[in-house]
Amino acid sequence: MKKTTLTLAGSLIALSASVSASYADKLTFYCSAQEEWCQVMARGFEDATGIDVNMTRKSSGETFAQIRAEAVNPKGDVWWGGTGDPHLQAAEEGLTEEYLSPMRDQLHDWAISQAESAGNRTIGIYSGALGYGYNTDLLAANNLPEPSCWKDLLKPEYKQHVQMANPNSSGTAYTTLASIIQIFGEDEGFEFMKGLHANINQYTKSGSAPIKAAGRGESTIGIVFMHDAVAQAVAGFPIKVVAPCEGxxxxxxxxxxxxxxxNMDEAKQFYDWALSVDAQNLALEVNAFQVPSNKGAKTSDKAPDMASIKLIDYDFVKYGSSDERKRLLQKWDEDVSVLPQ
Structure with a gap:
């Protein structure tokens, strides 16, 4: 009996050590930026720390849904990238951890403001303006006018020529929906979305997919963040970037x-590292043209000039709330997505 008890105790100790070792020096990394950027961040952190990274790339909306589904038994450690609205919603729902990084004093005010509005359960890592891009070759081949405003996209001649993501899965598309409502008001904004729906050829899952399709010549116009359109132009595709005239x-x-x-310790190490100059400068290696949150990090000279773009006073608190997101998505599902095209 004594020998059996000792053997059992030894087995339990070995099992405990094995479980502890399985979580040691590892990080499960959920990423909602472009695939290449996600990869360079994962490998960069591994090189900097020796910590093994298991990276999964999904859109902002998909990652938010996954973290919510896993809340009882969390599998991810840190969520990096993607639009801020779902990060704010995750914070509001208590799905993310409060953390004050020692790197905060190196960041722009807008990054700190994002953190403070979420009770320090998230933080800003980059910024970028919404807009669209179009394939100049396809525009000419179809004898279409050059668009320069949001309302231009409602013209009947653009039927089947416009692509955007689905706001249920894409943070980019949710930002589009929230921006249109803030620019035109809710009633007119939803009328705009209905008119736009008539010209949409496909709602994609990923926010950057519409401009990639335009770059490949599969669609004419893609509604995306402007830095994603710049990336296609820099890659050699015939894409022109538009900052809409209304703002x-x-x-x-x-x-x-x-x-x-x-892996909380490793998650905090990643968090601090990701706010550093070295980590944020990795964006330049993969043609990510957002504006970094660290004041000392480099911004590409090809990145959209935020100072020259007519930006609205985007209400991150309101449109980053869980109830508002649910309400707007339900309204879009019921009033817009069901309409014939």
Whole structure:
């Protein structure tokens, strides 16, 4: 009996050590930026720390839904990238962890403001303006006028020529919906979305997919963040970038630590590292043209000039709330998505 008890105790100790070792020096990293940027961030952190990173790339809306679904048994440690609205909603729902990084004094005010509005459960890592891009070759081939405003996209000649993501899965598309409502008011904004729906050829899952389709010549116009359109132009595709004449919304791309993360120490290490100059400068290696949140990080000379764009006073608190997001998405589902095209 004594020998059996000792053997059992030894087995339990070995099992405990094995479980502890399985979580040691590892990080489960949910990423909602472009694939190349996600990869360079994961590998960069591994090189800087020796911590193994398991990275999964999904859109902002998909990642938010996954973190919510896993709330009872969290599997992710840190969520990096994607529009700030779902990060704010996750914070409001208690799905993310409060953390005050020692790197905060190196950040722009807008990044700190994002953190403070969420009870320090998220923080700004980059910023970018919303707009669209179009394929100049396809525009000419179809004898279409050059668009320069949001309302231009409602013209009947653009039928089947416009693509955007689905706001249920894409943070970019939710920012589009929230921006249009703030620019035109809710009633007129939803009339705009109905008119736009008549010209949409496809609602994609990913926010950047519409401009990639335009770059490949599969669609003419893609509604995206302007830096994603710039990336296609820099890659050599015939894409022209548009900052809409009425004004436009913008994102504060964000980062959050998952509540109850299994690898909390590693998550905080990543959080601090991701706010550093070295980590944010990695964006330049993969043609990510957002404005970084660290004041000392470099911004590409090809990035959209935020100072020259007519930006609205985007209400991140209101449109980053869970109830408002649910209400607007339900209204879009019921009033817009069901209409014939």
């Amino acid at each position: 436009t919304g913008y994102e504060i791309g964000s980062m959050s630590i998952v509540k109850g993360a299994r």
